[in-house]
Amino acid sequence: MTHPYDTVAVHLVDDEAPVREALEFLFSSHGFNVRSYASGPAFLAALDGPTPVRGCILLDVRMEPMSGLQVHDTLVARGVPVPVIFLTGHGDIPMAVEALKKGAFDFVEKPFGDAALVDRVRDALAAEAAQQLRLAEGDARGAKLAGLTPREQDVMHRVAAGKLNKVIADEMHVSMRTVEVYRARVYAKLGVRSAAEVATLLAKS
Numbered sequence: 001m002t003h004p005y006d007t008v009a010v011h012l013v014d015d016e017a018p019v020r021e022a023l024e025f026l027f028s029s030h031g032f033n034v035r036s037y038a039s040g041p042a043f044l045a046a047l048d049g050p051t052p053v054r055g056c057i058l059l060d061v062r063m064e065p066m067s068g069l070q071v072h073d074t075l076v077a078r079g080v081p082v083p084v085i086f087l088t089g090h091g092d093i094p095m096a097v098e099a100l101k102k103g104a105f106d107f108v109e110k111p112f113g114d115a116a117l118v119d120r121v122r123d124a125l126a127a128e129a130a131q132q133l134r135l136a137e138g139d140a141r142g143a144k145l146a147g148l149t150p151r152e153q154d155v156m157h158r159v160a161a162g163k164l165n166k167v168i169a170d171e172m173h174v175s176m177r178t179v180e181v182y183r184a185r186v187y188a189k190l191g192v193r194s195a196a197e198v199a200t201l202l203a204k205s
Helices: 017-029 040-047 068-078 093-101 114-146 150-160 165-172 176-190 195-204
Strands: 009-013 034-037 055-060 084-088 106-109
Touching: 009 017, 009 040, 017 034, 017 114, 034 040, 040 068, 055 068, 055 114, 068 084, 068 093, 084 093, 084 114, 093 106, 106 114, 114 176, 114 195, 150 165, 150 176, 150 195, 165 176, 176 195
Parallel strands: 009 034, 009 055, 055 084, 084 106
Antiparallel strands: none
């Protein structure tokens, strides 16, 4: 049986070995797949590996040679869609606000309650799973649209606009039968059954 956390990981990035070891034990004891890194560069190097990083990232703010904020900036620049939870022992509201504005999932101050941190990680993993699903659905929509010929795309946009076959035929200077054939092909390729579904698919793309 596949565990829900087998395909994702909690990525710990902290230059303090005792902190990493404590967090590894905490999350492992809750069934999470845990991977830890002693520095920002070590974690960023892992991003270049053959397997995309999935899950969430627990990122210490104060580290050398790269701070957690610098690592996060790099993740944002690379477009890595993985939620980041900052951990800090030095509460700084402006710093937290800046991190959240840049897309951080949360900013947690040390010392933190184990149960609360585990709950936030679960929330982050759920958000990441939802994001991955949206990306997959977007890729699938893109592939369907790319499979249409230019003529079929013309018909698709007119169908999505709610135009009748006769109107489309007049606008494209073809017979109604030709429009019916194109409409049927568009529906089949997009996997839809109505003009409303075509419009909905286009609105999401």
